Amino acid sequence: MQAPLAVQPSLLDPEGGAPLAPLAPVVARIELTDGAWVDHAPGWLPDSDLLSSLAGGVPWRAERRTMYERIVDVPRLLAFFGEGEALPEDRLVAVRDALDEHYLPALGERLVTAGMCLYRDGRDSVAWHGDTIGRGAREDTVVAIVSLGAPRRFLLRPLSGGPSLRFDLAHGDLLVMGGSCQRTWQHALPKTARQVGARVSVQFRARGVR
Numbered sequence: 592m593q594a595p596l597a598v599q600p601s602l603l604d605p606e607g608g609a610p611l612a613p614l615a616p617v618v619a620r621i622e623l624t625d626g627a628w629v630d631h632a633p634g635w636l637p638d639s640d641l642l643s644s645l646a647g648g649v650p651w652r653a654e655r656r657t658m659y660e661r662i663v664d665v666p667r668l669l670a671f672f673g674e675g676e677a678l679p680e681d682r683l684v685a686v687r688d689a690l691d692e693h694y695l696p697a698l699g700e701r702l703v704t705a706g707m708c709l710y711r712d713g714r715d716s717v718a719w720h721g722d723t724i725g726r727g728a729r730e731d732t733v734v735a736i737v738s739l740g741a742p743r744r745f746l747l748r749p750l751s752g753g754p755s756l757r758f759d760l761a762h763g764d765l766l767v768m769g770g771s772c773q774r775t776w777q778h779a780l781p782k783t784a785r786q787v788g789a790r791v792s793v794q795f796r797a798r799g800v801r
């Protein structure tokens with residue numbers, strides 16, 4: 592039997608659903624090498640109830656993949672909401688609208704899909720990768736991640752070599768990878784031996800970026 596998820600809602604925003612702060616004054620940009628950049632807005636989405644409604648309400652699917660000639664479980668659960676598909680929470684529509692308001696002028700297109708990952712505890716993780724299944728392999732783009740729930744370490748490393756970068760993402764943090772980041776850098780969310788509860792990551796992407 593699967594252990595129940597440890598969902599630790601934030602106590603910072605007891606009312607939930609507070610108006611989203613405009614991004615321009617709160618987002619800090621870090622210019623990376625090779626035309627990549629990262630924006631970080633700590634605690635941008637403080638909603639206390641969003642984690643439990645997504646963790647419990649989204650139709651999560653488990654995936655398996657081949658590793659060293661064995662079929663293994665992918666250590667996280669996944670969901671994907673394609674262009675035009677209703678998002679599971681209205682609040683995410685407001686989040687996507689706010690992201691579009693901020694990033695559309697430079698990006699020239701809207702963020703239209705939402706991928707979601709559920710990391711049930713510290714054993715769940717994602718290995719080093721870039722989002723290069725689609726246009727991110729060839730073109731500059733934006734991948735905007737909202738992190739909900741347990742704090743987890745998010746790492747970025749340049750493919751051309753050099754030091755990696757670490758973000759300790761906390762509940763409500765927004766982290767946006769932009770420019771060439773998907774093809775010139777990789778990102779990962781390592782496992783942790785710490786006792787951590789569930790984390791949901793929501794990734795907003797443009798059409799054809801996966």
Ligand SMILES: O=C(O)CCC(=O)C(=O)O
Binds near residue numbers: 708736738778792
């Ligand atoms: O959990 C995260 O924030 C990262 C997710 C991710 O890298 C991906 O699904 O491609």
